Amino acid sequence: MKSFDDSTETLKVLSLQAEQFRNSFVKEDFGRGFHWGTATAAYQIEGATTTHGRGASIWDSFVKRPGKIKNAHHAEQACEHYYRYEEDLEFVPALGFGAYRFSISWSRLLPEGTGKVNQEGVDFYHRIIDKCLSLGIVPWITLYHWDLPQALQDKGGWKNRDIIAWFADYADLCTREYGHKVKNWLILNEPMAVAALGYTTGQHAPGLKGLHNFLPVVHHLALCQAEGGRVVRHNVPDAFVGTTFSCSAVEPHTSSARDIRAAGRIDALMNRLFIEPSLGLGYPVDAFPFLKKIKKYLHPGDEEKLRFDFDFVGLQNYFRIVVKHSLWRPVLWAEEVKVNAPRTAMGWEIAPEGMYDILKQFGKYEGIKEIIVSENGAAFPDEIQDGAVYDPQRRDFFRDYLQNLLKAKREGVRVNGYFVWSLLDNFEWAEGYDPRFGLVHVDYATQKRTVKHSGEWFANLLRN
Template sequence: MKEDNLQNLEREQFGDNFRWGVSTAAYQIEGAFDADGKGLSIWDVFTNKRGKVKDRHHGQIACDFYNCFQGDINLIKQLNIPDFRFSVSWSRILPEGTGKINQSGIDFYKRVIDFCLESGITPWLTVYHWDLPHVLEQKGGWTNRDVVNWFSDFTSICAQNFGDTVKHWMVMNEPSVFTGAGYFMGIHAPGRRGMGNFAPAIHHTALSIAEGGRILRSNLPDAEIGTTFSCTHIEPYSHSSRDHAAATRADALLNRLFIEPVLGLGYPVNDLPVLRKLEKHIKPGDEAKLAFDFDFIGLQNYTREIVKSSFFTPYIGARLVKAEKRKVPITTMGWEVYPSAIYHILKKFDAYPQIRKIIITENGAAFPDTVEEGSVRDEKRVKYLQDHIAQVLKAKQEGCKVAGYFVWTLTDNFEWAEGYHPRFGLIYVNFETQERIVKDSGKWFRNFLKS
């Protein structure tokens, strides 16, 4: 998209029915980790282990959304943001993972939902955003096939308690990340490693995504039901056949591993042979159970990756060429700033005829924000958002069935293994005082949505 068109970027170009929102996650913002009967999640436990999170940061207080939600929702309203995506803490509702419901947890989310509606903001609920109850992890977590039943019960409870007021649902957030980082690399909760953990976690998660969709559809026939996937635009390091083959394997792992089973296409085994290790976990009838016809698919994109063949990298035979080594613009996360990535991802997933509608459920950037005279001048984030929204518009104008865009994230928050160092928010948070300051990016988004 030409620079002059970028300068004239306006909300009206997307049409009246395009959804605009901001996304959050329970563990990253709520705090109140043991308040009002809440049980421990795997992240409550993981953050207490030395060396797992930078500077031993944790989410025990985070942004204190549990106590400050009205003020934060008021800020969403002030920024003209019509849609708010947030998740439900499993262990806040079911402290033991299953069984007795904690009514205080149900009441909290009802207060959040009701205040959103009173404020003219549409709630979008994510059932699972990485915070498995610790007591279930002690029973094997996502490596235990019983997790499908545990998750089904949790989903049913959410539908029965919030379905009368919440009309937009997402089953899970980024399954490839929480299974890969948590059950293969060990860098996220619960900290497990190896293919012996990763393979069953993949299959049980995939089964749970589809079953969660069926449960929501059965309980809430009029609701809009989706699920979200992390997606990275992949390019080979060179024109060599080896690098192209490596890029294909990386794409199968990072982009196709969960979406294709959901679409009824099965796991991408032909392009990623290591997935044959799933076979011993697949029972008769599972292939049909993996598929579900979602109303929309949520895509979450931040960057692109350049992939090079690597004989010594087990299972995948590929490695990422880090953005720092390529001397390209990067964010605090070390991710390349490459706006065209979101366009390529939209075009890639739009090519699946089984997908009805696409919503960008996360896109944003972390930069080293500082407060100067009461303001946060985050010009890089403003440009990042402008450039990426322009690429979404380009895809839409070319006929892509993209129908929404959600910024990650509302407030600076706990960013998993990186702690509080990366700041993604439209709103700056002083984590010592809980003071909020709307950044220039938040002001730009407010004006864009008002246009």
């Protein structure tokens, strides 16, 4: 581990970098109350998937299916964060961050999804929280980051309306256990990805395919997002509660009316589908009439149950989407256009102006009190050379996206936080271990950690 103890060597390195690469902003430009943090997810880093009473999740089952995960990778060890959390958390303040967003593994607390509590799992997250507090780190908990207990999937998972009660009980357990220590809570991580990738295209766990799955899953996720918020607010005095959405600025490929309407349909799915019901605006059927079919799954009183007055909304932005009308996609009548532009190792377009556009778009909602960028980052093919990881592309990515965030903030958008994805290289779902998003490089064979130069850049920005 590279030390950040203000040694002469470290100061020389950072001073040299400051001379070679000057930012157009400083930390103070974002305001004194701005939340600077980094983020992880339980399944992607913890490992120990069969340890100390943890039950199986849908991802434990999914990784065993041939051809689903690149290179047949799995997360049985991942970053061994279950055992190395103390070392890992020390990177957070060393890199200048004051907040740490992490998720709780539902099946580590409730191996069957409901019922008997696994005390060893409960105690593990107490240790995580206590370590954060001892280091002066403010913990932010995500209740659900995609790892549904397999026992609940066997009962239908997110297709089963009973999940509203299952999730409320799980949220109740978490908030009763940790609410006296943790005030910052996020309910769901990217529900659109759960519905689309997990239950419609089959690219993510649980690997179900078919458009018939999409609408009930969307509705149950939207109900749980609000119900989870109510549980947190009831159990945690002075809670700061939000939820997260993966959002992208959507642009029509041309100025034709058909392309504009196609972009509107994609925007309805990517950006409006979950925020508008929570604001009492209903589902965005105006732009995407297919969503009218969701009425089949609405029970009396659901319109009111969908509403919740969140303290903040977490936006997770990585790329923009350019859309054109398509004759070959009969539901969407739209498809993405791959423009000629720089891309990350995930194939995502690097479009920092998209951060500005999506913040401005969400800033227009009167019901949103505050916006936190709860994820932003980039994967590149990092390599260790002479004991270091030099990643100027990632450094430039962060600089440019932060510049656009600051531009939106200066124009009045109520954005008050930024969380880097991710603290560590990790298991990147269906892409396995090839994409590296971390500020800290992980050698998966030895589990050695090495701070990347992008991490040093953040230390320089945030500590000076």
